[in-house]
Amino acid sequence: MVQIEPGQCFITEGETADAFFNITAGSAKLYKLMADGRRQITGFAFRGHFLGLAVSSTYAFSAEAIEPVRLCRFARARLFRLLADFPALERRLLERAATELVAAQEQMLLLGRKTARERVASFLRAQALAAPCGRPRAMVALPMRRGDIADYLGLTIETVSRTLTRLRAEGIIEIPDQTHVLLRDPARLVRAAEG
């Protein structure tokens, strides 16, 4: 059990993948960097997320805490022993991987084909649905910075900010503070997410 403070990196792309993690609390961002500093956030991870299931010998992405993170760390060898002892775990990991693949495909559609407005609306919708608790909530927590949202949606900070402002002007959302968005008109948000 390890505690990671906000801004601290606990997986680095390209390093030897000798461990496997399970987040038990907090939130983190997963990202890939290009040589010149361009960054793509490939996902956010919350409680229950498994990380570092690398097939290759090195990690394919980096991970950094957003809010304080607590995580269980397994050495790679120990993971394989666990998999051998508990077949149900392997099934569970396979299901998780399949779920993540579906999410990744949805994100490719977003990045490749959606407008800025559709991306931001889709993101807010997804955050509302994926929230730790069960059913979609009107109040969405955004623990990440605007720059993180931008790097997740393939946009710039300015475009994210302008788009949120426009959605607010249209009465679709409210922005009580920088880390929260209230979905005032979910139906129109869904329409904005499609086109």
Added chain:
Amino acid sequence: MVQIEPGQCFITEGETADAFFNITAGSAKLYKLMADGRRQITGFAFRGHFLGLAVSSTYAFSAEAIEPVRLCRFARARLFRLLADFPALERRLLERAATELVAAQEQMLLLGRKTARERVASFLRAQALAAPCGRPRAMVALPMRRGDIADYLGLTIETVSRTLTRLRAEGIIEIPDQTHVLLRDPARLVRAAEG
């Protein structure tokens, strides 16, 4: 064992996911559609590829043959029996899923942050590496249409065409015919893929 002709769709997004496929020959494109017809190709599938491992009850994407495809079709229940009988298969699927996740993350970086030139160069590079045979080849087969490449890279047909023309003008590639590209200067191609 089923035979699918080019242009024929054998998985449809949203339909009940009652089967699981393994491609034994040919090539296919996997894609998601938006209501207004915008399309994102999330990947291409060749011999050996597993398809349709849906966690949810419906397929998350459609699949259509590019070249004639031969595939093994398993009913969902039969897959679960196979998984129970052959634990090695489950491990294999988990590895495949992890590999696909890594590829999906790389594609998110491409779609979110790379320029048109970098996307096309990255694509050619990846096709050279992923070719059915082992080591990277100079002659890359592109069985898909320009429109498929465009929808895979989040570009338009025109931009793909212009970018290929420019890479050829620079002496980085040759285009002997519409379905083949010869990598004349792999080192510069790699540089073009990064920035």
Added chain:
DNA sequence: CGGGCACATTGACCCAGATCAATGAAACGC
């Protein structure tokens, strides 16, 4: 309480790539 810092918002302008519009160039049926 007030200066400084980190982050977000807003405005003015620009450009990579989209769109619109011909023009090639294979492949096919007749």
Added chain:
DNA sequence: GCGTTTCATTGATCTGGGTCAATGTGCCCG
């Protein structure tokens, strides 16, 4: 052999979102 269809290429123009540049707005710490 020769229209016809389909796909790719090329050119001209337009625009959504990027870039550059201030301007807010908390929040922390002395």
